[in-house]
Amino acid sequence: MPRISLNPAAAIFLALLAFGLVGPLLVYPVFLMKVMCFALFASAFNLLIGYVGLLAFGHAMFFGGAAYVTGYLLKVAGWPAEVSILAGATAAAVLGVITGLLAIGRQGIYFAMITLALAQMFFFFCVQAPFTGGENGLTAIPRGHLFGLLDLSDDVSLYYVVFAIVASGIFLIYRTIHSPFGQVLKGIRDNEPRAISLGYDVNRFKLIAFTISAFVSGLAGALKAIVLQLATLVDVSWTTSGEVVLMTLMGGIGTVVGPILGAAVIITMQNYLTGFAEWVVTIQGLVFFFTVLIFRRGIAGEAERIYRNFRLRAVSPPRSEKTGRQDAVAPRNAA
Amino acid sequence: MLDLPAPALFGQLLLGAINGAFYALLSLGLAVIFGLLHVVNFAHGAQYALGAFCAYLLLKFAGVPYWGALILSPLIVGLLGSAFERLFLRRLYDVDNIxxxxxxxxLxxxxxxTLRALFGSSGFPYENPLPGGINLGFMFMPYYRAWVVAVSIVLCVATxxxxxxxxxxxxxxxxxxxxxxxxxxxxxxxxMVTVTYGAGAALAAFAGVLAAPIYQVNPGMGANLLIIVFAVVVIGGMGSLMGSVVAGFGLGLLEGLTKLVYPTASSTVIFVVMALVLLLRPAGLAGREVH
Amino acid sequence: MPETVLPLLSLRDVCANYGPSRALHGVTLDVHSGELVTLVGRNGAGKTTTLKAIAGLMRDRTGSIAIGGAETIRLAPEKIARLGAAYCPEERGIFASLSVEENLLLPPVLHQSGYSADDIYQLFPRLYERRSSQGTKLSGGEQQILAIARILRTGAKLLLLDEPTEGLAPVIVDQIGDIVRILRQRGFTILLVEQNFEFASQLADRIYVVENGRVVEHFSADEARSQPDRLRAYLSV
Incomplete structure (x- = not known):
């Protein structure tokens, strides 16, 4: 059974991988890199909401925090790129451990509010901290050299470095989900009391997942700081936390390719919307609104449902009607 | 004790009480909605800003003064809130509450x-309907601020x-x-659910109108406040209404005092308290968790 | 059973689902005005679900449920209540955040024929004594009495009682039996779900046996008393 449902996903992965490799020949590389950063960010977020059932509402803290650290190390301390990136992601992981320790004990809605509040505290900290550049942020961050050799100021070289890191990050998430550890996470998502009664230290599992998610979010933020040469308060603001939720939801919560597709759609949309300048937030809000109301499964979720229905109809035509019911599956994925 | 001049101390305490009044009103509205709907109303801050803008627009285009807006604006926002619940939110009660x-x-x-697109981010002043004040000897008490604290307490008790x-x-x-x-x-x-959501939104709008003469009327006024209110709610617990009101006022005062003692920490002190509460009493002070 | 009078409650081929799983597979039964009818059957047979379907709590229900001739299959629970049906759940449903008196006065009076609070306090002095304590601080038997008493105020004609004796001591069971008997004498129509076979056969005018979400057998009071073994066979595990 799992082999059958895995194959189309694998096909999509191969297609994405192939597109990623030739991407810079077709599309403006900086745009693609931005999409990849957010795809990684959304994948990290999805690890929590899709596979542990935790709605974290403060992931901008890890994304933006890492962007600041990496940006500062490159610009002011003049560290090499690879060390700066790693330091940024590690800083995010540390923030993740702290946030996780505080938030993991509370459930559901409270978890969302606590993570949001802690992220806001971090935001206020960034407003005042001396190394963030305050309202202006860190601008013109030098991209530096990878291992002192490869000049990253060249868009195409940077592109393949970013591509490699993002692909490894997403692979890390994928491995986590499909490992025995990931099975336990899904068990916790589906029935926490049962996981507890089976003797699992549920909070420890959640904390580890949260830390991985924070680390990968940080990786995404660090890359973003290098790609756009910019780290600002926007990166740590609650709107960014909301944006990653939207990307994941739009792509499909609890699917591996979903967040990638969601990030691509939202970033593309933002690109096209720059002409509407001041109405961008409203439009994004409306898209969010109707995604929640009528498109909760997201792109990958809907595609999977159509594919399943199609297969089912091919196997046993008369029975397909019942499985086609709206909302029969979607909420479980997210719960 | 700290060696502080009395007027500065009381002045900060008053500012704290004002902030506390808004925390209390907003967390009360959140708690009322949460109690019946089990929904955390993330639009609460926006509804608060909408209330303030309603008052501003009513004054500018219809000549409705503050006191009229104090009634009309919550009514309008409350009706909009009810319509939102009835037409949209209701469709989601059967799926996961995230x-x-x-x-x-x-929303x-x-x-x-939309407020930002229509009115820009800079904001507008709103004229104080109760100018002047009274010298209490130890401090100067502006009438409007006294009114805000008083009406908030009355409203909380009434609710x-x-x-x-x-x-x-x-x-x-x-x-x-x-x-x-x-x-x-x-x-x-x-x-009842529709009316309750509307009432919660109206309460937020009322707070928005109250806030208009003190802070500026601007689109971002609600978002930042709401996140602080979330922290207040986590500290006080959403189980009890009184808990959220007391926590609101208490934390407002604490914030005011912090501004006096160590101004840098004043914007984060509530979050620090939240973190401490989470470490020491993971279930929150009220200790009742609703799933 | 030829009947010229329309039954007060009439179910025809009622099906209901809990999510994807079907709980009722076509229940058909009638309850006439003034009757006390009992549903018996094993755990999970569909007795409680039948009551919930009548009260409108099973959203996914099909078939026909008529109360006083009015079709209710598509009505919301609050509309069904206005037709004179009142539901008393198995777990009693006493509210912890309400005092005993608030619990009693909670259901609005929908028809003037109901009991007043004074009548109820006279009938159940214990409730009066404890009127200001928290609802859930009452003993199980007292909670059951409160749960029944509270729907008498509304003027409902049709009472849907779900296992009022469950988990109660024999003395209290007798007391509940007396109350149900009195209500029957005062003209209430009662549909009672009961696992307690003795209790059911003593009180009921008629008994329906429910199995696998269907009515599989029907006994009059006389039949139930003359052939207790046949009835018991349905309930034995």
Whole structure:
């Protein structure tokens, strides 16, 4: 059974991988890199909401925090790129451990509010901290050299470095989900009391997942700081936390390719919307609104449902009607 | 004790009480909505800003003064809130409750984004309807600020009385526990839900009108406040209405004092308290968790 | 059974689902005005679900449920209540955040024919004594009495009682039996779900046996008393 449902996903992965490799020949590389950063960010977020059932509402803290650290190390301390990136992601992981320790004990809605509040505290900290550049942020961050050799100021070289890191990050998430550890996470998502009664230290599992998610979010933020040469308060603001939720939801919560597709759609949309300048937030809000109301499964979720229905109809035509019911599956994925 | 001049101390305490009044009003509205709907209303801050803008627009285009806006603006925002619940939010009661949260969040984006697009981010002043003040000897008390604190306390107590002591309140409490059973008694719970959401939004709008003369009327006024209110709610717990009100005022005062002692920490002190509470009493001070 | 009078409650081929799983597979039964009818059957047979379907609590229900001739299959629970049906759940449904008196006065009076609070306090002095304590602080038996008493105020004609004796001591069971008998004498129509076979056969005018979400057998009071073994066979595990 799992082999059958895995194959189309694998096909999509191969297609994405192939597109990623030739991407810079077709599309403006900086745009693609931005999409990849957010795809990684959304994948990290999805690890929590899709596979542990935790709605974290403060992931901008890890994304933006890492962007600041990496940006500062490159610009002011003049560290090499690879060390700066790693330091940024590690800083995010540390923030993740702290946030996780505080938030993991509370459930559901409270978890969302606590993570949001802690992220806001971090935001206020960034407003005042001396190394963030305050309202202006860190601008013109030098991209530096990878291992002192490869000049990253060249868009195409940077592109393949970013591509490699993002692909490894997403692979890390994928491995986590499909490992025995990931099975336990899904068990916790589906029935926490049962996981507890089976003797699992549920909070420890959640904390580890949260830390991985924070680390990968940080990786995404660090890359973003290098790609756009910019780290600002926007990166740590609650709107960014909301944006990653939207990307994941739009792509499909609890699917591996979903967040990638969601990030691509939202970033593309933002690109096209720059002409509407001041109405961008409203439009994004409306898209969010109707995604929640009528498109909760997201792109990958809907595609999977159509594919399943199609297969089912091919196997046993008369029975397909019942499985086609709206909302029969979607909420479980997210719960 | 700290060696502080009395006027500065009382001045900061008053500022703290004002902030506390807004924390209390907003967390009360959140708690009322949460009690019956089990929805965290992420649009609460936007509804607060909408209330302030309503007052501003009513004054500018219809000549409605502050006191009229104090009634009309909550009414308008309350009706809009009820319509939102009835037309959209209601469709999500059968699915996981994160979707309800996300829908209110997206509503917040729509409201705030639209206000920003129409009116810009800089904001507008709103004239103080009660200028002047009185010298109390130890401090100067502006009339308007006294009014804000007083009316907030009255409103909080009134809300508490309605819920704890009236027939309607008993419907609300019962419907919070077992909405289905309450419906079999012939009580229209879905209508109550619509009205309750509207009332919560109206309460936020009322706070927005109150805030207009003190802070500026601007699109971002709600979002930042709401996150602080979330921290207040985590500290006080959403289980009890009184808990959220007391926590609101208490934390406002604490913030005021911090501004005096160590100004740098004043914007984060509430979050620090939240973190401490989470470490020491993971279930929150009120200790009642609703799943 | 030829009947010229329309039954007060009439179910025809009622099906209901809990999510994807079907709980009722076509229940058909009638309850006439003034009757006390009992549903018996094993755990999970569909007795409680039948009551919930009548009260409107099973959203996914099909078939026909008529109360006083009015079709209710698509009505919301609050509308069904206005037709004179009142539901008393198995777990009693006493509200913890309400006092005993608030619990009693909670259901609005929908028809003037109901009991007043004074009548009820006279009938159940214990409730009066404890009127200001928290509803759930009452003993199980007292909670059951409160749960029944509270729907008498509304003027409902049709009482849907779900296992009022469950988990109660024999003395209290007798007391509940007396109350149900009195209500029957005062003209209430009662549909009672009961696992307690003795209790059911003593009180009921008629008994329906429910199995696998269907009515599989029907006994009059006389039949139930003359052939207790046949009835018991349905309930034995």
């Amino acid at each position: 979707y309800q949260l996300l829908l209110t969040f997206s 917040a984006l729509i409201i705030e984004g 508490w009385l309605v819920i704890e002591k009236t027939k309607l309140g008993s419907y609300l409490r019962a419907a919070t526990e077992r909405p289905d059973l309450v419906r079999t008694f012939g009580i229209n719970v879905p209508l």
